[in-house]
């Protein structure tokens with residue numbers, strides 16, 4: 001979303017607590033493509049791609065002690081990440097090269113998308129060779145902030161448009177993507193459990209109120225209310241802790257609030273059932289689709305213009321999924 005907004009000419013500020021989000025932000029949002037010498041970038045990618053493999057922390061932890069990556073790729077990741085630290089740390093290319101490495105590792109992992117577990121049998125893609133690709137950089141201005149949105153909301157300044165995409169439940173991004181956190185921190189952390197999660201996952205400082213059922217409503221309401229934005233867009237879904245009417249209520253200081261709803265395929269875990277670390281299915285596939293919400297809040301005319309193209313299909317989904325709330329008058333359709 002941040003990239004799309006930047007591409008459309010906006011000056012974007014991206015906020016997230018994750019280390020890898022900060023690197024992605026530095027690559028695609030803060031940096032302007034015109035600051036980069038294409039030839040230097042190509043040479044650096046070529047150089048890194050041809051480094052001799054090294055057996056280091058990454059290989060030991062994620063290829064031997066666990067099976068997230070095949071050995072040949074783990075050793076290349078160790079070699080490339082070491083070189084980034086030793087030779088490119090102060091270069092303007094650093095976030096671009098590290099983004100390339102993170103995405104390359106993601107294409108050859110042996111998971112179902114998150115790092116909470118690896119597959120019992122190697123995934124087909126894990127057999128491929130790690131390939132560093134050149135991220136497509138964007139021209140323009142932007143700012144990246146690694147920090148807690150709940151605390152930052154009142155200090156960020158004034159925006160024409162704010163998009164909030166908060167976590168949905170208790171599943172933390174810090175642990176779901178712990179290998180990316182370590183690839184960025186490159187701090188060889190002590191780890192625990194079958195998935196070799198970072199030991200600091202247990203620290204309160206790595207936990208977010210958005211992942212705590214009791215704190216989430218208060219935190220989200222405060223974040224929305226303290227943000228200074230002319231138009232606010234909030235995404236969420238119907239399988240989480242807050243109802244659509246809660247979300248709309250949190251936006252009630254805006255002149256107009258319109259809910260949009262989209263029928264959607266559920267996340268990959270729901271498609272394959274829930275498995276124990278030993279690979280035994282412990283949760284059944286219940287249903288395969290859910291409803292994704294997009295709440296749009298702001299001045300009436302702007303909100304109307306933004307939501308009108310989706311109103312028809314959205315209203316059908318809302319009528320099907322929220323008959324009770326519509327009947328009780330808690331929800332009205334656009």
Ligand SMILES: C[S@@+](CC[C@H](N)C(=O)[O-])C[C@H]1O[C@@H](n2cnc3c(N)ncnc32)[C@H](O)[C@@H]1O
Pocket residue numbers: 001015016017018021147148149150165166167168173174208209210
């Ligand atoms: C649903 S994801 C949104 C991902 C985002 N749309 C993207 O494409 O990168 C929720 C994000 O919220 C971040 N997060 C969790 N708690 C946070 C907090 N208190 N402040 C800022 N970001 C937080 C997570 O790291 C995660 O990247």
